[in-house]
Amino acid sequence: MSLHLEHIKQKFGSTPVLNDINLVIRPSEFLAILGPSGCGKTTLLRIIGGFLKPTSGTVRLDGTVYSDSSVMVPIENRDLGMVFQSFALWPHMTVREHVEFPLKSRKKAGWPAEKKEAAAAQAIHDMGLDALADRYPGELSGGQRQRVSLARAIVSKPSILLMDEPLSALDAELKINMRKEIQDIHRRTGAIIIYVTHDQSEALAMADRILVMRYGVIEQLGTPEEIYTHPESEFVATFVSKCNLLHGTWQGSDFHVAGHPFVYPDTGIACPLKEKGLYPVRPEQFHITYDGPGLEATITNRQFHGREIHYAVTCGKEEFQVFARSGEVFFPGESVRLVFTA
Numbered sequence: 001m002s003l004h005l006e007h008i009k010q011k012f013g014s015t016p017v018l019n020d021i022n023l024v025i026r027p028s029e030f031l032a033i034l035g036p037s038g039c040g041k042t043t044l045l046r047i048i049g050g051f052l053k054p055t056s057g058t059v060r061l062d063g064t065v066y067s068d069s070s071v072m073v074p075i076e077n078r079d080l081g082m083v084f085q086s087f088a089l090w091p092h093m094t095v096r097e098h099v100e101f102p103l104k105s106r107k108k109a110g111w112p113a114e115k116k117e118a119a120a121a122q123a124i125h126d127m128g129l130d131a132l133a134d135r136y137p138g139e140l141s142g143g144q145r146q147r148v149s150l151a152r153a154i155v156s157k158p159s160i161l162l163m164d165e166p167l168s169a170l171d172a173e174l175k176i177n178m179r180k181e182i183q184d185i186h187r188r189t190g191a192i193i194i195y196v197t198h199d200q201s202e203a204l205a206m207a208d209r210i211l212v213m214r215y216g217v218i219e220q221l222g223t224p225e226e227i228y229t230h231p232e233s234e235f236v237a238t239f240v241s242k243c244n245l246l247h248g249t250w251q252g253s254d255f256h257v258a259g260h261p262f263v264y265p266d267t268g269i270a271c272p273l274k275e276k277g278l279y280p281v282r283p284e285q286f287h288i289t290y291d292g293p294g295l296e297a298t299i300t301n302r303q304f305h306g307r308e309i310h311y312a313v314t315c316g317k318e319e320f321q322v323f324a325r326s327g328e329v330f331f332p333g334e335s336v337r338l339v340f341t342a
């Protein structure tokens, strides 16, 4: 099944928040919606979920219209499950009661009791909650609570799972483990996952495609590799992971670095960057040496990150980020050269 968003617009009062969003989310696709605070990510998710009727536009799952100018299918009749940042658990209900809850809806009235029981047991088991099934949320850790809300979202085997910053309330290590659990859920269920985040590393790590949004419009839609290696705008280049933007002039497919006698090749740099006389260089594309043909720079900061050392360097009036292998040690104040490798 594919989810179609056609000409979605949303205004709150006279303020436009989403401006003509058009998108087809493919069967079993993991789509991350990434963008800065206030760009409209949650609003788009609420429209898909049925919490909000768009000002105009159509949402449909294959041939079934969920919202358009005359239709607004209620949340409980949409084929989806949801997971929120806040977990949204009720203190008076046990883990098992939470997981059973979606099966009580009218939509699941046709399921025989044994099927419901088996589905709940399976979801509890899949999320590693067997030993905790009779506990209340107040007796669970943050990670366990989020596993309950994941079990509740998948129990009725929906075609779409909506996730709104599901990991942002968890600590760093737990986040990394839960990423894997969410990927496992995706593989097991084959559901479309629409995952809202402002954490670019989560989006790059997990998604099949990333939708980068800004000011209510789509800035770029592509695979993590496409977004990382071929950002289509200055915003995408710098918002999705670290990126150095060099100034200079484009002559055909050659980029002449301003103030330096170096020419860099066109590796598929997008037109909006070329028009601004920019060349994006990821931190690992610069190599630091003491001599050789490279941009003259000075080390200003060094941070140890295990396998890598992250350097800040000044180059003329610019400050660049460079990631080097751990053995390559330089010290703040040293004069170095930055050698670019495409």
Ligand SMILES: Nc1ncnc2c1ncn2[C@@H]1O[C@H](COP(=O)(O)OP(=O)(O)OP(=O)(O)O)[C@@H](O)[C@H]1O
Pocket (backbone or CB within 6 Å): 012, 017, 035, 036, 037, 038, 039, 040, 041, 042, 043, 044, 198
């Ligand atoms: N019910 C509402 N009434 C008025 N304005 C709203 C309403 N809901 C959202 N907005 C505004 O719409 C804009 C987009 O909000 P939205 O929550 O979609 O952003 P977001 O990208 O999810 O941000 P964040 O990452 O901070 O959650 C914001 O400026 C917000 O203040």
